[in-house]
Amino acid sequence: MRLAVAIASATLLTGLLPVAPGAAAAAEAGEAGTNTAVRAGMAAAPGVGRPGAGDAYFPGHGNGGYDVRHYQVTAAYQPAEKRLVGRTRLRAVASQRLRRFNLDLVLAASSVRVGGRPARFSQRGRELVVTPRRAIRKGDRFVVSVAYAGRPASISHRGARPFVTTRAGAIVVGQPEAAPWWFASNDHPSDKATYDIRLRVPRGREAISVGRLAGRKRVGDLVQWRWVMRRPMATYLAFAAWGDFRVVRGRAGGVRYLYAYDRALSAGVRRRAVRSLRRTPEVTRFLARHLGPYPYGDHGGVVxxxxxxxxxxxxxxxVYDAAFFRRGAGLQPGQNTSVVAHEVAHQWFGDSxxxxxxxxxxxxxxxxxxxxxxWDESQGLGSVRSEFDYWYDHGGRAFWRLPVGNPGRDRMFDNRxxxxxxxxIHALRREIGDAAFFALLRRWVGERRDGHGTTTQFERLAEDVSGRQLDGFFDAWLFRRSRPLL
Ligand SMILES: [Zn+2]
Incomplete structure (x- = not known):
């Protein structure tokens, strides 16, 4: 994620007090109601899937007891009524015996089936509690089908409101959560799955999502746009946009590109957006030189x-907010490729x-x-060294006070x-040298492709690649509340 208004001045940081992560997590758990088992650190009752994935920052996000392998989501959106009618069919594997389990969904469910048979269910907050007719055995594969409907833009849950209406439609996108506003899910990045997404819109409009456009067809009064993502994806990395878009397609380096530009953009913003996104293949080639092959067969962008x-x-x-392409946004006149480089780099770091x-x-x-x-340096827009030096010399006390290796839920997207x-990362490069540093990046994304990685695993690999003991280094840079010595 990149915030449109970055805090660029160190003085703005003064007075920001880092929230202790424990306090944030406790606050959420305290409100969660259904999360008493998580809060107490106890196992749930036998046969009951936990109502959270165990994340200290968001105890209510995700669920325990199963692993989703595939989602098939059908979501019809009627802009006139601001109403979504959806159905999620998911395939999962039980990691324990389940006589009851949860899914995450904020829209009102009208029916839930497990293995084709009606199941009992109840809803509270973002939790959908499902009781199948027969308990699911550990290791069994099972299929859940949920039908639901509602006006998602009017639903907020603890301040989150990731479904936004637009002049001609709506978009649902957000981090760390957006999925429960349009599909029933195990909404935590620890559970990745493949996707088949069918978005329906009134004729003459467009419906855009992740991955490959696998076809369009009429369904009653609506047109269905089908999008397929065959590589594992975290729930927050899925989005849906129904509206009035100009769609531009192309191919480069064996990758299919599809861009979608909101037709409501002003001429100037559209010009700068097109000029910036058109450079996505070039940005991707630059990053692939350092990181190894781009992880997906599809690419592009939505403004x-x-x-x-x-x-x-x-x-x-x-997905880009048009604000990134307003006059004067970015470091170059007439375009902003920095934000493109940032989001494309995430395809390796965060997505894959x-x-x-x-x-x-x-x-x-x-x-x-x-x-x-x-990327900016390669374009003659400053240098990595000068960015590092500027902040090292001018960061100030508040800049160093946040332990960025565990910043707390409310500071996840803090500029620090x-x-x-x-x-x-730059200090690590200086510490271990360019050869080991780039070998580390390539091995990290190569060995963990389509999977996961933690800070500890990153530290271990850095030590392995460099042959150095780096505990003290990472502790100083990530977890202390003062400026590390160089
Ligand atoms: Zn980001």
Whole structure:
């Protein structure tokens, strides 16, 4: 994710107090109600899947007891009524015996089936509690089908409101959560799955999502756009946009490109957006030289008029708030390729190699920001060294006070996580040398492709590649509340 308004001045940081992660997590668990088992650190009752994936930052996100392998999502959106009618059919494997389990969904369910048979269910907050007619045995594969409907833009859950209406439709996108506003899911990045997404819109409109456009067909009064993502994807990396888009397709380096530009963009914004996104293949080639092959067969971007305030690395097709392409945004006149480089870098760091727990967010943002700096340098827009030196010399006390390796739920997207994350990466490069550093990046994304990685695993690999003991290094850069010595 890249925030549209980055905090660029160190003085703005003064007075920001880092929230202790424990406090944030406890606050959420305390409100969660259904999460008493997680809060107490106890196992749930026998046969009952936990109502959370065990993430300290978001105890209510995701669920325990099963692993989703594939989602088939059908979501029809009627802009006139602002109403979504959906159905999620998912295939999962039980990791324990399940006489009851949860899914994440904020829309009202009208029917739930497990293995084709009606199941009992209840809903509270973002939790859908499902009781199948017969308990599922550990290791069994099972299919759940959920039908639901509602007006998702009017639903907020603890401040999150990731479904946004636009002039001609709507977009649902967000980090760390957006999925429960349009499909029933195990909404945590620790459970990745493949996707078949069928979005329905009134004729004459477009419906855009992740991956490959696998076809369009009439369904009653609506047109269905089918999108297929065959490589494992975290739930927050899926998005859906129904609306009025100009779609541009192409091919480069064996990859299919599809861009979608909101037709409501002003001429100037559209010009700068097209000029920037058109360079996506060039940015991707630059990054692939350092990281190894681009992880997906599809690529592109979506520029929305919706006032999101961010760009997000949605898988194989990032979403950009039009604000990134306003006059004067970015470092170059007439275009902003820095944000493109950031979101494309995430395709390796965050999308292909995903977080297991949100506290490791610096791994996503630090690496994406660092590759963004490298791209800028390659374009003659400053240098990695000068970025590092500027912040090292002028960061100030508040800048160093946040332990970016565990910033707390409310500081996940704090600018310090990005900048100090990237500085940690640069300091590591200086510490172990270019050869070991680039070998580390390539091995990290190569060995963990389509999987996960934690801070500890990254540290181990850095030690392995460099032959150095780096405990003290990472502790100083990620977990202390003061400026590390060089
Ligand atoms: Zn980011």
């Amino acid at each position: 929305t008029k919706a006032d999101l305030g961010f760009a997000l690395e949605t898988q194989a097709r990032p 190699v995903s977080l297991r727990r949100w506290r490791d967010i610096w791994l996503n943002e630090g690496l994406a920001t660092y590759l963004e700096w490298m 996580v990005y900048v100090r994350g990237a500085m940690t």
